[in-house]
Amino acid sequence: MEVMLTVEGLEKSFKDKKALKNISFDVRKGEIMAILGPNGAGKSTTIRNIMGIMYPDEGSITFHNHKGKGIPRNKIGYLPEERGLYKNVKVMDILLYLADLKDYPLHRAKERVLEYLKKFDLEGKENVSVEELSKGMGQKVQFIGAIIHEPELLILDEPFSGLDPVSQEIFKQEIRDLANNGTAILLSSHQMNLVEEMCDRLFMIQHGQKVIYGTLNDVKAEYANFKCTIHGDNQIRDMEGIPRVQRVEQESEHSILYLDKDVEPINWLKSLPNHLDVQELKINRTSLHEIFIDIATNKNLVQEEGESHA
Missing domain, CATH: 3.30.70.260 (ACT domain)
Incomplete structure (x- = not known):
């Protein structure tokens, strides 16, 4: 399977604290790869380095043979954990603006906006301002904004947070469809049941360093x-x-x-x-949730059993 993103030997420090220690993994075309860890483990720092929001002290990030500042960001979609849309702007206008930032043809973007509004049960909301939407509706709009330009790599940070069960199912199906159509997906979530249900491989981080890396089946066979x-x-x-x-x-x-x-x-x-x-x-x-709790509470399951790679 073609590798779309390679993160190799990533190191990052903030003052006297080392946030990332030799982080290495890859994300492949058409797969859903989970990046997991408790709060403060280094997930967001890793994602921000991939997105070019900050740059590592050491190591490299490669996307389609491009590195660092040369990475074509218009090929990447990003749904941040901290949601944020201009509240007094109409839904269609904000989504076309986001598409334009990615150099995506606006006529095609408008078609895709209408398609996705219908798919996400938001038909007729294109001329409604963002501030009039419910929290769940706003999250759907932000998700559309992350995929409107047909990215080759999609990074999702807590995409299911705050969604009702019906909306979760809609998101899950869309994420699967994107992967089936070749999009490489890097997903961060604390909802282990959804990760276990959806992801092909996972990278688990604790205290800024790798503790588990492999396919879900291999990880469970090794640690569970x-x-x-x-x-x-x-x-x-x-x-x-x-x-x-x-x-x-x-x-x-x-x-x-x-x-x-x-x-x-x-x-x-x-x-x-x-x-x-x-x-x-x-x-x-034992479930991925139980493995996660074991690591987050330092019960030493991983250290006792070794590491898994796939």
């Missing part, structure tokens, strides 16, 4: 042990003696058994005692 959830009238004492169990969590009428690494679920199930009350049983890997 299996867990078994049993619904039934059981107590923790009923689980005593079951082999290859690290710990048990009891919540009302269901028990969660966290299993050792490298457990084979098919064989392990044979070790469950016959006296257990099993109304429902599910085995899956």
